[in-house]
Amino acid sequence: MSTSGEQAVKLTSLSQGAGCACKLPLAKLENMFSSLGANLEGASGEMLIGASEGDDAAVYRLDAERALILTTDFFTPIVDDAYDWGRIAATNALSDVYAMGGTPIIAVNLTAWPANDVPMEQLSDVLRGGADIAREASCFVGGGHTIDDPIPKYGMAVVGMAHPDRLFQIDRLTAGEDLVLTKAVGTGVIATAIKNGGARQEWIDAAVGSMTTLNADACAIAGGAGVRAATDVTGFGLLGHLHRMVRASGLSATIDAAAVPTLPGALEAVDRGYVPGGTKANTDHLSDVVGVADGVPSAVAVLLHDAQTSGGVLMAVPKEADTDAVVAQLRAKDLPAAVIGRVTEGTAGHVTVTP
Template sequence: MNALLTPPAAEPRLTSLSHGGGCGCKIAPGVLSDILKNTAALPVPPQLLVGIETADDAAVYRLNDEQALIATTDFFMPIVDDPFDFGRIAAANALSDVYAMGGTPILALGLVGMPINVLSLETIGRIVAGGASVCGEAGIPIAGGHTIDSVEPIYGLVALGLVHPARVKKNSAARAGDVLVLGKPIGVGVLSAALKKERLDADGYAAMIASTTQLNTAGPELARIDGVHAMTDVTGFALAGHALELARGAGVTARIDWPAVPLLPGARALAAQGLVTGASGRNWAAYGRDIALPAGFSDTERALLTDPQTSGGLLVACAPEATDEVLASFARLGFGRAAVIGRVEAGGPAPLVVDA
């Protein structure tokens, strides 16, 4: 373990204070469904363009013919030990939901829960400063927020954005014949598990930080491409879970070309050593029955398929003729590993099929 990656000896490691880090601490999909099952009956105003119906990334409320407000929130416990990096990752992850709807962030509110008798004010300040730095990159202020004294460290944002009502990109509008494009490699959960067990080297840490702090700024540009039909970001429910949401919402089948899925450096080797998160198993238990796997698909590969991502990439469903433009947009904005990873078909026996 690189000494630069460990906190001062006077304070505990941030990850030692959390029972689950990043989006890996999300409530399992099946449990979440049970919790929310009685909320769908609440009144829905006609201005609400996107609510909870298809587990989309954010709520969208029409303000007028030219503007719709995107509202979302995301927060979690530490995924890394460096406080500044933790703040950066949490902020980038929260803003990602605005980008995934095709919108542009306009402001954020900070959500801070900290064990103030365990962590120094300097450490807590560095977490908040990390979040502010990413909001600065996005060109928005943190205009307020809320703080509590908490047993575990928690940080995140309420994020607000704007989008033209005609350019809102739901996760439920994919069409049979679409191509699936993924903006970032997966494997964040595996690398975070290795970090927590002090088995992630400096290069692996650098790759994880570079991916998780990269803002998904391609979202608004992709939303302006006529052939882009649906968009979501891949986070705690993993590539499998978010592809399933896309497929279920549209009544189609998502087919993943597994060898084409980009992985973070070292992720497969670390997963083969058993360095996976508990959330990976919970994800599979929640939705594995809806996935058709190829013969001989190993436990390692399945762990990667269900690996929870934190601040993961955009998953785009687009018409085949728009694929080159989508990939060019990703490349122009710094997403050099964006790749075509599959296609959308008419609904079949399983909503998600994985090909080896």
């Protein structure tokens, strides 16, 4: 951390008891949205994707060639280095634009900061981290909004652009498509280990490296392969996001647990009990729609439900495309991509996990 002057405050200690950095539990969100009913704006006219579709971002058609993508995301600290937290939060916020098949073009910062308790130099480091990631993405940052809050939070509201006929959506799966994941899972358990002082430095370095890797290359490669169904893996975990995709598409899926890449230290973190509340909530909520075979190691099953921050892209490769070539292109960009399963006919929303 580059903070100078006043002594740096351990940022993760300020979010203890505030919940994890992931989204609210899937069950509570689904119940809340269902209660809103007709008050939710869905696809209509030039509004291609709205709240009721449950996709990664809202999309509005400007004309035949351009669609505007709007999204936002922010959360409490999951690492103690302020600059890294800023980079992670910005990468995570930009991810929803890539997950829709778009390109981010402009963003504004969203910041809550305990100005009397934490040096402003640390906030400067957070914003500098966010700005550096946005610059890497060629996304302009035009200011933002800051409030005083006892628990620090940071993120961005982001506007992106895409072609309306080349959007990625969660309800476009087709039976027989291969499922490819572009990043390793385990950021939730590693972040919990960090908060509790149990993470080794090599775990932290690998997790930060993953969480600050933009999904831009994954988006470009997916678009080139003709992908139409994709999402990014965040707070609902790999199985939670896949469940939402197959449910929206009226299909099922199988996952090969052994094929799913995991971050260094993630399995050990689970074995040592560093499992966040969001991961446990995901497991409970999905118990009726996810079938885990007896041969799947319990720690691996936890990671498949693990609440992620700035995770990879989960994409369905069209049957006419060469899946091996897609994975090779992703790995050439230093992404630990793997074929992890397949879309199948069956009960809508059901996922089977095999050893």
